[in-house]
Amino acid sequence: MVKxxxxxxxxxxxxxxxxxxxxxxxxxxxxxxxxxxVKDPRxxxxxxxxxAGCSEQVxxxxxxxxxxxxxxxxxxxxxxxxxxxxxxxRIFFKLKKVDPDSIRxxxxxxxxxxxVYNVTTLGGKYDLFVNVFVRNYLDYDxxxxxxxxxxxxxxxxxxxxxxKNYYIYPFKHMLPxxxxxxxxxxxxxxxxxxxxxxxxKQILDNLSSNCRLTSVDLSNIIRVNYKTILYRIxxxxxxxxxxxxxxxxxxxxxxxxxxxFSLGSYYKETETKIFNYxxxxxxxxxxxxxxxxxxxxxxxxxxxxxxxxxFIINFREQFKNVRDYxxxxxxxxxxxxxxxxx
Numbered sequence: 422m423v424k425x426x427x428x429x430x431x432x433x434x435x436x437x438x439x440x441x442x443x444x445x446x447x448x449x450x451x452x453x454x455x456x457x458x459v460k461d462p463r464x465x466x467x468x469x470x471x472x473a474g475c476s477e478q479v480x481x482x483x484x485x486x487x488x489x490x491x492x493x494x495x496x497x498x499x500x501x502x503x504x505x506x507x508x509x510x511r512i513f514f515k516l517k518k519v520d521p522d523s524i525r526x527x528x529x530x531x532x533x534x535x536x537v538y539n540v541t542t543l544g545g546k547y548d549l550f551v552n553v554f555v556r557n558y559l560d561y562d563x564x565x566x567x568x569x570x571x572x573x574x575x576x577x578x579x580x581x582x583x584x585k586n587y588y589i590y591p592f593k594h595m596l597p598x599x600x601x602x603x604x605x606x607x608x609x610x611x612x613x614x615x616x617x618x619x620x621x622k623q624i625l626d627n628l629s630s631n632c633r634l635t636s637v638d639l640s641n642i643i644r645v646n647y648k649t650i651l652y653r654i655x656x657x658x659x660x661x662x663x664x665x666x667x668x669x670x671x672x673x674x675x676x677x678x679x680x681x682f683s684l685g686s687y688y689k690e691t692e693t694k695i696f697n698y699x700x701x702x703x704x705x706x707x708x709x710x711x712x713x714x715x716x717x718x719x720x721x722x723x724x725x726x727x728x729x730x731x732f733i734i735n736f737r738e739q740f741k742n743v744r745d746y747x748x749x750x751x752x753x754x755x756x757x758x759x760x761x762x763x
Contacts, residue, residue: 447492447672450475454483455493455670459591462496462632462666494669497759498628499589499606501664506614507536507554509584510561511711511718513681513749514549515577523575524549528755530571534564539757543679544750547580550679554761582713585610589707590700592670592722605700606665615660620645624653625663629760632666675722677751678729681715685742695740704732715747726750 447455453473457464464472470480487493502509516523524542531540531551538552555561568576589606617625623643627634636654640647657663692710699708699719707720723729729748737743 450479450483451487451492454480454487455672458484458493458496458668459670462668492671492673494671495630495757495759496632496668497630497666498625498632499608499664499667500625500629500760501608501611501662502554502761503608503611504613504615504660504662505617507556508558508561509538509587510553510555511582511584511709512551512553512565513543513547513580513715514551515546515579516548516575517577518575519548527572527575530568532756534567536560536564536761537756537758538761540755541751542753542755544752546747547749550749580714582711582715582718584709584711586710587707588696588700588709589665589667590705592668592706604665606667608664615662617657617662620649621653621657621662624650624657625760628654628663629758675724678721678723678726679749679751680719680721680729680733681747681749682717682719682736682743683714683745684716684740685744687740687742691740691742698736698739702732704728 450473454469457469457472461468466477466481466484469484470477473480473483475483484493514527516527527549528540528542531537534553536554538554541550542548543550553561553564555564565579565581587608589608591604620643624639627639627642634642636647636650639645639650643650654663695717696708696710699705704721704723705719706722709718710716711718721729721732723732726748733746733748
């Protein structure tokens with residue numbers, strides 16, 4: 422996959438001063454820029470400058486500085502792989518060997534595999550977490566078989582789940598109270614499939630790496646007229662192949678945790694209440710309905726484990742059908758490919 426980086430702007434002559442004594446310092450202008458990007462990852466520099474209250478030159482410089490510092494991470498289009506004919510599975514691995522070299526070998530193998538969406542190392546009950554898209558269960562079975570064939574001495578037990586509904590929420594903890602939570606992105610299972618051509622694939626490939634690429638940028642990359650690019654993007658959005666745009670934010674204060682829940686039987690009304698609760702919780706940035714050992718998985722951005730525990734206690738008080746749960750601290754996101762090639 423060709424990854425396109427945002428071109429850094431030239432440093433303007435006059436900038437609001439940052440605090441050099443604090444490595445991860447964010448001043449008010451940085452915070453306003455992050456707020457605007459979280460709400461609309463494709464916001465133009467002109468609108469970003471107006472929203473942040475600064476010149477376009479300063480807005481461009483500050484945005485690129487936040488990216489270079491790793492505070493603003495991936496800016497990507499969210500591609501609905503279900504509409505392209507793929508099924509989504511998640512695998513939790515327990516490893517027999519957890520030394521750095523063994524983990525590196527396994528992660529590099531997954532990175533080379535067809536359909537792998539991301540690879541994450543974990544603390545807690547599991548050591549490794551993998552998202553994979555496949556055409557059908559037979560392909561998935563072959564994928565699992567290849568894991569054990571390549572690394573019989575490293576890969577131990579697995580727990581896997583089939584993803585039914587996936588919700589991505591903005592990084593709500595980065596938004597001031599009273600400014601709204603932004604638009605959630607919902608990716609339900611669908612048996613409807615859509616065929617796309619090579620131009621659409623190239624657009625998705627590039628926007629899934631950097632959704633801030635303009636139609637002119639994409640025109641230069643793909644060698645197609647920018648008006649065609651605009652038309653194609655609009656079509657991909659209208660067909661729900663592009664479900665929305667998302668930004669990963671790491672302010673160096675909040676850490677990421679996965680929490681998986683085993684749930685007892687419940688009615689559709691309870692499920693709706695669960696996801697409504699999660700959608701407005703300030704620490705939750707994604708939630709997934711799954712089939713398998715763990716029927717619910719949430720991604721929590723918290724300052725420490727005490728905040729995670731407080732969320733779990735409150736969740737269990739609200740919903741009495743929780744049978745079991747596990748907290749899985751994310752130790753490293755090894756690999757991400759928002760549009761796996763096929």
